[in-house]
Amino acid sequence: MGAHSFQKLCENFDLPCLHHKSFQLQADKLYSDTNKVRDVVFSKAAELVRKEHAKLNPSVAAPETLMDTRIAVSYDGSWLTRGHTSLIGLGCVIDVLTGLVLDAHVMSSYCQACENKKALQKEHPGKFADWERHHLGLGACDKNFDGTAAMMEVHASKIMWARSIRKHDMRYTIVVSDGDSKAFNAVCEMRPYGPDSVIDKQDCINHVCKRLGTVLRNLVADASKRKITLGGRGAGRLTHNIIRRLSIYFTRAIRRNDTSSEMRDAIMASAYHMFSRDENHNTTYVPKDPLHGVSIMLQRHKMQYQGPIPFFSTHL
Ligand SMILES: [Zn+2]
Ligand SMILES: [Zn+2]
Structure with a gap:
């Protein structure tokens, strides 16, 4: 105050x-x-x-x-x-x-005392200089x-x-x-x-975990500016719901793994899992730890990953 x-x-x-x-x-x-x-x-x-x-x-x-x-x-x-x-x-x-x-x-x-002397500074610069020297000499100036x-x-x-x-x-x-x-x-x-x-x-793990969601939401927004619809509704779309699920997998992958390569594998596994369809299962990355919700689902799929997925290859 x-x-x-x-x-x-x-x-x-x-x-x-x-x-x-x-x-x-x-x-x-x-x-x-x-x-x-x-x-x-x-x-x-x-x-x-x-x-x-x-x-x-x-x-x-x-x-x-x-x-x-x-x-x-x-x-x-x-x-x-x-x-x-x-x-x-x-x-x-x-x-x-x-x-x-x-x-x-x-x-x-900001220093209140200096502020109070603004008028003096204008009218009597000499007097102000004396005051300022005293003020600073005392260590009383709040401005640092x-x-x-x-x-x-x-x-x-x-x-x-x-x-x-x-x-x-x-x-x-x-x-x-x-x-x-x-x-x-x-x-x-x-x-x-x-x-x-x-x-x-x-x-900070909490901040890192927020990153994927931010990146994906920005991606959808940027694409729609260029008249490309990534989001919207329906199967195969990068909907808010899909982004939320990917973020949850991402967070889990980071929290449950110790080394960065394990994290990477788990993250990629979740991404490929989300891309997989019944006729095209992506199982390039299967984390070793069967406790991962993602990997349990992944291990049900036995088929090979078919090719690079365009936007993940550029953004992760
Ligand atoms: Zn001051
Ligand atoms: Zn934090």
């Missing part, structure tokens, strides 16, 4: 209001107090994370190894307002094993970022990776991505743990 909304609140409750300067003073005090609490909470979270990881991998945890803890984290940004115009944004590092937040960084491209809202997430990630060792004695060496890899790329480029230490990206 800013000074202006606080004023409104007071008006509605018929309360005396604070001058915006006193409001700012109180807000700063509150902010620095919550900052202290935040650091305590993050250190405690880091201790817990360290313990949990030590349980999994005791050799790393032994104090004589002097190794910092290497963990997998997920990283995401959020903004005060939606759309890409927000003046305030934050980035968050979360440990994947425990789900605890390890670090967060708030970015603001200059750029677009989207870049906030990227910038915050660099700050948190750069301070992970100093802050928690940890390296965030694996990033579970939500598909948007701008922050990941920035962190990789920065090489926060030295030139030889690589940071890996792993995709």
Whole structure:
């Protein structure tokens, strides 16, 4: 809540209001107090994370190894307002094993105090310069970022990776991505743990599972723009129902297999199964695990796959 909304609140409750300067003073005090609490909470979270990881991998945890803890984290940004115009944004590092937040960084491209001095800046640039020097010298300026809202997430990630060792004695060496890899790329480029230490990206399974449906729906939409009907109703059409079923098979194939080649086989098996007709069974891919709903159905078909299926060969 800013000074202006606080004023409104007071008006509605018929309360005396604070001058915006006193409001700012109180807000700063509150902010620095919550900052202290935040650091305590993050250190405690880091201790817990360290313990949990030590349980999994005791050799790393032994104090004589002097190794910092290497963990997998997920990283995401959020903004005060939606759309890409927000003046305030934050980035968050979360440990994947425990789900605890390890670090967060708030970015603001706005400072109320500076905003209040806009008139002074125009009329008395000299006086403004004096004020600004004082303001910045105190570390009182809230503005810590200059750029677009989207870049906030990227910038915050660099700050948190750069301070992970100093802050928690940890390296965030694996990033579970939500598909948007701008922050990941920035962190990789920065090489926060030295030139030889690589940071890996792993995709979030829930997001990957949504991809097939998106691709197929786009395909139908694109084709219909070019006056080719893939969707619609009836047998042999790429209907919403078929897309939904393919997505379910796709999700299952990813969740139930460990290696990417097994996943690939299971995914292709489901696709070929969907193409198969009574007179033309496609059984090129039959997963080894008979528990797959798809493969049970597939094994009933004994005939050979006849040739490439045009749109799958280009889109998968
Ligand atoms: Zn300022
Ligand atoms: Zn996700």
